[in-house]
Amino acid sequence: MADTASDIFAALAHPTRRQILQDLKDGELAAGEIAGRFKTSGPTISRHLGVLRQAGLVTERRDANRILYSLVSERLALSVGDFLSTVCPEQIVLREVRKRVSTSEAAAASTARL
Known part of the structure; x- marks a missing residue:
């Protein structure tokens, strides 16, 4: 599986x-x-499926004589999000807000269980 944003963006380059x-x-x-x-x-x-698989954007599994493909959406989201946060300051702010909201929600859920 690829570990670089370059591989992912190269995979995304083709329509x-x-x-x-x-x-x-x-x-x-x-x-x-x-x-x-x-x-x-x-x-x-x-x-094309091989390029996407090598970039880690899809997974495959065999079912008898068929090959089934699935999207690895979290890898796509994280990779694109990481890139955007480095070139787009608004993305950095949005990411921080999301972290604070999820931390607050987790704390509220933990308190509710007590």
């Missing part, structure tokens, strides 16, 4: 790969189902 990620947002799909959504050949879609 077909971005569309595959969008198609996977609602749940896993078989490779054949994914390929059926495009006018390109099956091997071409397979190569």
Whole structure:
């Protein structure tokens, strides 16, 4: 699995790969189902899926003779979010606000249990 933002952004550079990620947002799909959504050949879609897998943006699992793909949305969100926070100060502020809110919610939940 790739560990760099460069690999992730390279994977996101192609519109077909971005569309595959969008198609996977609602749940896993078989490779054949994914390929059926495009006018390109099956091997071409397979190569795109390989790029996404290498970047850690999708996972695959075998079910008999089918390969099912799933989106790794948290990796995508964290990678893009980390990049945005370095170039967009507003993202840094939003991240800090989210941390404070989640910390406050966790404290309130802990207090409610007592």
